[in-house]
Every structure is written in structure tokens, then in C-alpha cells.
Amino acid sequence: MKSLKKRRRIQVITAAMLALVIAAGLIGYGFRDGINLYRSPSQVSEAPPSPDEYFQIGGLVKEGSIVNRDGVAFDFVVTDGATEIPVAYVGRDPRPDLFKEGQGTIAKGHFREGRFEASDLLAKHDESYMPREVVDTLKEAGVYQDPNS
Structure with missing residues (x-):
């Protein structure tokens, strides 16, 4: 038993x-x-991820950097005040209405051959909002300006 x-x-x-x-x-x-790990442009340039790694990059859209291509595709540069990374948007959705130069954004995609290929873009949802990750990145770089001041 x-x-x-x-x-x-x-x-x-x-x-x-x-x-x-x-x-x-x-x-x-x-x-x-x-x-999806978040990285700033400085982190991407210091330690580039593998081409297969899907992650998020965020910062400000550099003034004068948006270049339209065919359809909804366009190029721009994202910066954290210290480093700039070229971004090619290759997604299927049109550009968000509040996606503008000098504004914060987060792009999702892959870093390949020295540029970030974004399949998705996140832009602020009102005039005063900026993603927390982008604010933290800009504060670390010493270039953050509070929009309310």
C-alpha cells in the first residue's frame, strides 16, 4: 500500500x-x-542593436528633416539633443496629424545599415503631451524644455 x-x-x-x-x-x-525595449538615439549609436531586434526609439523630430516619399512613406531624423538617427518610415498608415518637426515621437522598428526603419509611429495626442520616455531622454541630455513654462 x-x-x-x-x-x-x-x-x-x-x-x-x-x-x-x-x-x-x-x-x-x-x-x-x-x-519592445525603448532606446534613445545616443543609446542606439553607442551600442547598435542587431538588425533583427525590434525596439522603440524616441526623441524629437529634427527641424527641417522631414522628407516625403511615395505614398505614406517619409524620412526624418530623430534626436535627443546629443545624437541624431535617420529614420525611414516604411509603415502603411498615414503620418499622424500631430507628428511635426520639433515635437516628440516614438518609432517602432529595426535599426539596419545605419538608419532606423520604422513600421509604427507614435506622436503626442495633444499640444502639451510628450511621451515620458522622450522627456526622460531629453532631460538626461540637458535639452528638455517644459512646454508649460
């Missing part, structure tokens, strides 16, 4: 461990593209 209880306990523990390993594997698989 004891050996049957012992065997059943071992089976239950083994099944629980197997379920835990499968759950951890599924969570890891789900996060493989789901974690």
Missing part, C-alpha cells in the same frame, strides 16, 4: 513539474516579439 501512495505522489510531482516547464516555455514564446 505504501509503495502505491509513493508512486502516485511521484507521478503528481512529475506532472506538476512538466506543466511548469511547458508554461514557462509558452510564456517565453509569447514574449519573443512582445517586449
Whole structure:
């Protein structure tokens, strides 16, 4: 009788461990593209990511840098006040209405051959808003100006 209880306990523990390993594997698989790290232009230039890494870059759109191309595609430069990174928007959506030169933006995509290929753009949603990550980046670079002052 004891050996049957012992065997059943071992089976239950083994099944629980197997379920835990499968759950951890599924969570890891789900996060493989789901974690988008934010980087400033300075961080990208100091340690360029691999061409396959999908991440977010943010900063200010450099004055005079927006160049329209065919369709909804366009190029611009994002800066944190210390470093500039050229960006090519290759997404399918039109440019956000509040996407302007001198304003904060976050682009999502890949850094390839010295430029960032953005598939998505996030722009502020009103005249006074700027993404927190962009504000932090600009403060670190010493170029942040509070729009309310």
C-alpha cells in the first residue's frame, strides 16, 4: 500500500513539474516579439542593436528633416539633443496629424545599415503631451524644455 501512495505522489510531482516547464516555455514564446525595449538615439549609436531586434526609439523630430516619399512613406531624423538617427518610415498608415518637426515621437522598428526603419509611429495626442520616455531622454541630455513654462 505504501509503495502505491509513493508512486502516485511521484507521478503528481512529475506532472506538476512538466506543466511548469511547458508554461514557462509558452510564456517565453509569447514574449519573443512582445517586449519592445525603448532606446534613445545616443543609446542606439553607442551600442547598435542587431538588425533583427525590434525596439522603440524616441526623441524629437529634427527641424527641417522631414522628407516625403511615395505614398505614406517619409524620412526624418530623430534626436535627443546629443545624437541624431535617420529614420525611414516604411509603415502603411498615414503620418499622424500631430507628428511635426520639433515635437516628440516614438518609432517602432529595426535599426539596419545605419538608419532606423520604422513600421509604427507614435506622436503626442495633444499640444502639451510628450511621451515620458522622450522627456526622460531629453532631460538626461540637458535639452528638455517644459512646454508649460
